[in-house]
Amino acid sequence: MRLFASELLKIRTAPRTVIGLLLAELAVVAVGTASTIDSATSSGAPPGFESPAERNLERDLIGAVSSSLLFALILGVLVITWEYRHGTITQTFLVTPVRERVVGIKMLAAAVVGAALVVPALILMLVIAEIWVGDKLQFGGHELALMGRVFLGAAIVGALGLEIGAGIGRQLGAILLAFAWAAFVEPALSIWGSIQPYLPLHALFQGVLGNGDASLSLGRGLLTIAVYLAALGTTAVVLTRRRDIT
Amino acid sequence: MIEVEHLTKRFRKTLAVDDLSFKVREGAITGFLGPNGAGKTTTLRIILGLVRPSSGRATVKAQLYRQLRDPLRQVGSVLEASSFHPGRSGRDHLHVVAASAGIERSRVDEVLGLVQLTKDGSRRVGGYSLGMQQRLSLAAALLGDPGVLVLDEPANGLDPQGIHWLRDLLRALAAEGRTILISSHVLPEIEQIADEVVIVHRGKLVEQAPTAELAARISGGIRVRSPEADRLREILEQARVKVTSAQADLIVVGDGSTERIGELAAANGIVLHELAVEKATLEEAFLELTGHETTR
Numbered sequence: 001m002r003l004f005a006s007e008l009l010k011i012r013t014a015p016r017t018v019i020g021l022l023l024a025e026l027a028v029v030a031v032g033t034a035s036t037i038d039s040a041t042s043s044g045a046p047p048g049f050e051s052p053a054e055r056n057l058e059r060d061l062i063g064a065v066s067s068s069l070l071f072a073l074i075l076g077v078l079v080i081t082w083e084y085r086h087g088t089i090t091q092t093f094l095v096t097p098v099r100e101r102v103v104g105i106k107m108l109a110a111a112v113v114g115a116a117l118v119v120p121a122l123i124l125m126l127v128i129a130e131i132w133v134g135d136k137l138q139f140g141g142h143e144l145a146l147m148g149r150v151f152l153g154a155a156i157v158g159a160l161g162l163e164i165g166a167g168i169g170r171q172l173g174a175i176l177l178a179f180a181w182a183a184f185v186e187p188a189l190s191i192w193g194s195i196q197p198y199l200p201l202h203a204l205f206q207g208v209l210g211n212g213d214a215s216l217s218l219g220r221g222l223l224t225i226a227v228y229l230a231a232l233g234t235t236a237v238v239l240t241r242r243r244d245i246t
Numbered sequence: 247m248i249e250v251e252h253l254t255k256r257f258r259k260t261l262a263v264d265d266l267s268f269k270v271r272e273g274a275i276t277g278f279l280g281p282n283g284a285g286k287t288t289t290l291r292i293i294l295g296l297v298r299p300s301s302g303r304a305t306v307k308a309q310l311y312r313q314l315r316d317p318l319r320q321v322g323s324v325l326e327a328s329s330f331h332p333g334r335s336g337r338d339h340l341h342v343v344a345a346s347a348g349i350e351r352s353r354v355d356e357v358l359g360l361v362q363l364t365k366d367g368s369r370r371v372g373g374y375s376l377g378m379q380q381r382l383s384l385a386a387a388l389l390g391d392p393g394v395l396v397l398d399e400p401a402n403g404l405d406p407q408g409i410h411w412l413r414d415l416l417r418a419l420a421a422e423g424r425t426i427l428i429s430s431h432v433l434p435e436i437e438q439i440a441d442e443v444v445i446v447h448r449g450k451l452v453e454q455a456p457t458a459e460l461a462a463r464i465s466g467g468i469r470v471r472s473p474e475a476d477r478l479r480e481i482l483e484q485a486r487v488k489v490t491s492a493q494a495d496l497i498v499v500g501d502g503s504t505e506r507i508g509e510l511a512a513a514n515g516i517v518l519h520e521l522a523v524e525k526a527t528l529e530e531a532f533l534e535l536t537g538h539e540t541t542r
Contacts, residue, residue: 095343244298
């Protein structure tokens with residue numbers, strides 16, 4: 001518990017990076033929310049009828065909030081790589097020489113902070129939506145469940161980011177690897193339809209967040225992601241244990 | 247207390263530590279000396295579990311560092327002054343370390359006072375001088391009130407007053423019975439505070455001995471001044487005492503004892519103005535043992 005508290009203290013006492021990430025996240029969510037509302041309200045449905053975009057407005061607004069996952073991923077990477085960058089990892093390993101414990105606690109911290117990043121994004125989306133189209137919004141149980149999935153997804157990508165960061169050890173390298181996977185590797189692998197359901201981002205977006213045609217159940221999505229978390233986590237622990245802190 | 251046994255560390259093609267073995271005595275200050283690249287920092291980092299040895303082992307209290315329970319309460323260390331988040335204040339840095347080690351927050355202000363950083367504790371570390379960072383490192387090392395201190399160049403960046411302060415602090419800590427292993431390139435400082443020295447060169451042990459014994463062993467000879475230096479030199483050479491150099495009124499004798507030289511001079515009625523053992527400094531001993539390479 002004390003290690004977890006100290007991880008949160010590390011973030012709280014050096015807040016510049018987190019504040020920068022938060023501001024960037026809020027900007028992206030604000031633009032996404034505004035764009036979603038604008039396209040829904042200007043879709044040209046006859047008076048008295050709802051356009052498809054208006055019908056799905058709540059779901060699409062929650063989709064705009066899910067852009068927080070990108071920042072949760074970056075924050076997850078930073079939770080460990082900024083320790084390598086500033087050399088504070090030396091002190092961390094002196095206090096906790098069992099390095100698998102360090103990786104485990106940091107994973108937990110990255111998941112919690114990743115999920116926490118969704119809160120301000122969600123509040124901002126709700127404020128903008130309320131001001132702009134408050135009379136058209138109806139958030140029910142289904143939407144609340146979708147919001148819950150965004151929190152879950154942010155926690156997962158926070159932990160995944162931490163594992164990538166722990167494995168690579170370098171801030172820029174880890175972030176570039178994560179983006180390269182999302183932008184090039186997974187889309188390329190998706191050409192083979194048979195393996196697509198087993199790819200991590202597909203499992204995350206289709207299974208956990210319930211996006212697209214939701215062809216993957218939440219359970220299947222979580223199971224697939226759990227396999228990736230376990231495999232990446234094991235690799236991160238092995239590499240972290242073997243790494244010389246010189 | 248600290249035991250290094252047949253330690254070897256290879257970084258790809260570079261052999262940093264080569265079958266190194268030594269013991270650090272409990273309750274003593276041990277200086278760890280060696281030229282640049284001798285493997286001192288690598289050895290200290292292996293002791294602290296930060297670098298994995300290729301073979302051999304290093305233990306503290308007969309345990310590997312990673313096996314120590316609450317390691318910060320047993321071993322404090324100063325490794326480099328740059329291991330801080332520049333945006334965090336000195337006090338917050340110590341709060342983070344204390345929180346992760348389960349040390350009460352009140353101890354943070356105690357150690358800040360001990361290293362004379364109370365006034366600057368709330369400033370960002372990025373604005374600290376090297377000397378202040380070194381003091382902060384020491385504060386972190388002392389947080390857990392450990393019985394063992396491993397210090398790598400702790401005087402780096404300190405001004406003369408700071409070095410004096412550090413010397414007094416280390417003496418006070420040693421007087422409390424702590425075991426201190428300290429590497430330094432300021433050899434006169436080590437000479438003043440270390441009970442023993444371990445000298446390494448190219449990763450190997452060159453010497454481990456009490457500081458005074460080492461300096462005495464590598465003695466500069468016996469210095470004799472006499473108005474009859476030429477006659478005394480002849481007498482000494484006849485008595486098979488090796489004279490290493492001679493000037494108008496000065497002779498330096500490479501072997502023999504002051505007693506024997508004094509007796510020979512008295513027996514021959516030669517007046518002596520000076521008869522003294524020329525003690526070598528630790529620096530001279532170090533240079534002789536390591537082949538005059540520079541230290542770091």
